[in-house]
Every structure is written in C-alpha cells, then in structure tokens.
Amino acid sequence: xxxxxxxxxxxxxxxxxxxxxxxxxxxxxxxxxxxxxxxxxxxxxxxxxxxxxxxxxxxxxxxxxxxxxxxxxxxxxxxxxxxxxxxxxxxxxxxxxxxxxxxxxxxxxxxxxxxxxxxxxxxxxxxxxxxxxxxxxxxxxxxx
Numbered sequence: 001x002x003x004x005x006x007x008x009x010x011x012x013x014x015x016x017x018x019x020x021x022x023x024x025x026x027x028x029x030x031x032x033x034x035x036x037x038x039x040x041x042x043x044x045x046x047x048x049x050x051x052x053x054x055x056x057x058x059x060x061x062x063x064x065x066x067x068x069x070x071x072x073x074x075x076x077x078x079x080x081x082x083x084x085x086x087x088x089x090x091x092x093x094x095x096x097x098x099x100x101x102x103x104x105x106x107x108x109x110x111x112x113x114x115x116x117x118x119x120x121x122x123x124x125x126x127x128x129x130x131x132x133x134x135x136x137x138x139x140x141x142x143x144x
Contacts, residue, residue: 016056025068
C-alpha cells in the first residue's frame with residue numbers, strides 16, 4: 001500500500017473531500033494505489049485516523065470522487081474505516097442516497113458476475129447413461 005508524503009497527502013485529502021476530481025487525477029498517478037490510506041482528522045471523534053480514500057470521499061458525500069475511485073482507479077469498496085464500516089455502510093448511515101445506490105449497484109453487479117463465473121467452472125450434468133445433459137438454453141424451443 002502506498003503512503004503519501006505530508007504535503008502531497010494533504011493535497012490529496014483536500015481534493016478528495018472537496019470532490020475536485022481534476023486535481024485528484026493530477027495527484028494520483030497510475031502507479032499509485034487508489035486503495036491507499038491518508039491521515040484524516042475526524043472532527044466528530046477529535047482524532048487523526050488513517051482512512052482509505054473511498055471512505056474519505058464518502059464521508060464528505062462526494063459522489064463524483066467515489067465514482068472516479070471505483071470506475072477508473074478500481075478502488076476496493078470493501079475497505080473499512082478501522083471500525084468495520086465500509087463506504088456503503090457509511091453512506092447508508094449518513095443517508096447519502098446517491099452514493100449508497102451507486103455502491104450497492106456496483107456490489108450487486110460484482111456478485112452477479114462472480115456467480116456467472118462460478119457456473120462456468122461447475123462440471124456439466126450427465127444423464128443416467130453418462131452422456132452430457134443439455135441445458136434448457138441449449139435445447140431451443142419445442143413445437144407441438
């Protein structure tokens with residue numbers, strides 16, 4: 001995981017919290033990890049914490065930044081804030097509806113894709129005589 005220098009980290013945090021995707025793109029190069037953490041001052045808890053960028057963007061209700069991190073930089077939506085709260089959970093708790101629906105759709109699409117991939121690895125069904133059974137989708141329509 002990549003850790004930023006103090007000055008650059010501050011610029012990245014500001015870009016992430018304000019939703020400045022253009023500045024963020026200039027600061028994060030392709031070789032840097034979108035799943036990196038930044039030192040973030042949590043005003044509610046009055047403490048500095050290391051948080052993933054996607055959590056920081058979600059805490060500030062920055063939908064475009066969340067989209068950029070997920071769609072362009074392939075950020076892991078399952079990273080948590082150290083207390084078990086993912087960006088999806090935080091969006092739900094804070095009632096950030098657009099971020100919640102975006103992350104939930106992304107998660108569901110990922111689950112459906114994984115399920116389809118798993119089906120490709122299952123052994124084919126066979127009939128009693130040992131011949132491969134044809135799936136209903138392979139049989140085609142029947143006419144009476």
